[in-house]
Amino acid sequence: MAHPTKRRGYRQIVCGAHTYRWRFVAGAEQGTLTVVPDGRSGQRLLVALPDHRDPWLRPWDVRPLPAPVIPSFVVRAIAHGLEAGWSPQAPGGPFRLALT
Numbered sequence: 001m002a003h004p005t006k007r008r009g010y011r012q013i014v015c016g017a018h019t020y021r022w023r024f025v026a027g028a029e030q031g032t033l034t035v036v037p038d039g040r041s042g043q044r045l046l047v048a049l050p051d052h053r054d055p056w057l058r059p060w061d062v063r064p065l066p067a068p069v070i071p072s073f074v075v076r077a078i079a080h081g082l083e084a085g086w087s088p089q090a091p092g093g094p095f096r097l098a099l100t
Helices: 071-084
Strands: 011-015 018-026 031-037 045-049 095-098
Touching (some): 011 071, 045 071, 071 095
Antiparallel strands (some): 011 018, 031 045
């Protein structure tokens, strides 16, 4: 079965010679960055970001907000995942990583 060309909520990013799709979801306790290889199946990268939470879900939490999750942040997360052993072309379950 062919992969859809667009995935709901995912944005495309090019890192080196490879293309990925990514999305960020902020939660009450932490945010999650999901990176998947574009156009083929493979291992997903799930990055837990405990400092990136949705301020609307916890208005009493007055900690300062971290830097926004922008494409340059995603490129650094992909590089960190690759250094830690993430293999986007390999089949298997998600590769989990935590960044603070």
